Amino acid sequence: MLQLREINQAYDNHHTLWDINLEVAQNSCSAIVGQHGTGKTTLFHCILGFLPIMSGEMTWQPKNTLPCSLISLPSQQRTQLGINYVAQGSPIFSQLSVEDNLLVALKAGQPSDRPAALPTIIRELFPALLVQRHQRSGALTKGLQGQLALARAVITHPKLVLLDEPSEGLSASEEDQLVSIIATLTQRHNISVLLMDNNLAFVRRVADTFTLLHHGRSVLTGTAADLLRFGGIETLVAGTSTPRVM
Numbered sequence: 001m002l003q004l005r006e007i008n009q010a011y012d013n014h015h016t017l018w019d020i021n022l023e024v025a026q027n028s029c030s031a032i033v034g035q036h037g038t039g040k041t042t043l044f045h046c047i048l049g050f051l052p053i054m055s056g057e058m059t060w061q062p063k064n065t066l067p068c069s070l071i072s073l074p075s076q077q078r079t080q081l082g083i084n085y086v087a088q089g090s091p092i093f094s095q096l097s098v099e100d101n102l103l104v105a106l107k108a109g110q111p112s113d114r115p116a117a118l119p120t121i122i123r124e125l126f127p128a129l130l131v132q133r134h135q136r137s138g139a140l141t142k143g144l145q146g147q148l149a150l151a152r153a154v155i156t157h158p159k160l161v162l163l164d165e166p167s168e169g170l171s172a173s174e175e176d177q178l179v180s181i182i183a184t185l186t187q188r189h190n191i192s193v194l195l196m197d198n199n200l201a202f203v204r205r206v207a208d209t210f211t212l213l214h215h216g217r218s219v220l221t222g223t224a225a226d227l228l229r230f231g232g233i234e235t236l237v238a239g240t241s242t243p244r245v246m
């Protein structure tokens, strides 16, 4: 549904992304891994339209629609096409209740005369948030704040959601919940996921495919099972070795 071909990007004269190819399929979760400063955030920002690219093509084609190029579209139009984003650190309105956080996100995505009730996707995927719906959001655990940020992003049924380091700081049980939520999003709700995360154990559990970025280049792609086959990815992602596969 999203296809990137030969994407190049530079901050002034600092060439950051080099000939990046990437595909996110319908009903799938894809992961980008790579050491700090290798260009993961920059790539996300190019997809979201926050940053211009120098060259390359980005084609958007959800199921049963004609392909369109994202390149010339401003970020707001990309959101309207169904591309949503959860930035790092679970961005929420911490002074508002859980329910108000969700309703604000819902109202932002639909005409104001619609009744404001929490949709099924929230009831089905985030039962723990419903239990705490009157709680001040800033008082939630880190894991539930992450769930709330994700719930805000999917409440309007986007087609693709980009997640920045979603497993960061989660306990084992919070990570289990997130794996299950993402599987349900992709398989039952037709919302594909593109995430960046260097927690490779998490990536193996949650993703169908991965792309390894190294110094702004995609040096390895494969299925999540392939992550186990290639030795040394942990040290590469941690920045303590150089890639053997180019």
Ligand SMILES: Nc1ncnc2c1ncn2[C@@H]1O[C@H](COP(=O)(O)OP(=O)(O)OP(=O)(O)O)[C@@H](O)[C@H]1O
Residues within 6 Å of the ligand: 011, 014, 016, 034, 035, 036, 037, 038, 039, 040, 041, 042, 043
């Ligand atoms: N606004 C900016 N202006 C100039 N250079 C930038 C800017 N943002 C990032 N860079 C540079 O671009 C390169 C890629 O940074 P980026 O943040 O995309 O990497 P990352 O893989 O997301 O890193 P991290 O895992 O630490 O978030 C780095 O060399 C960084 O210093």
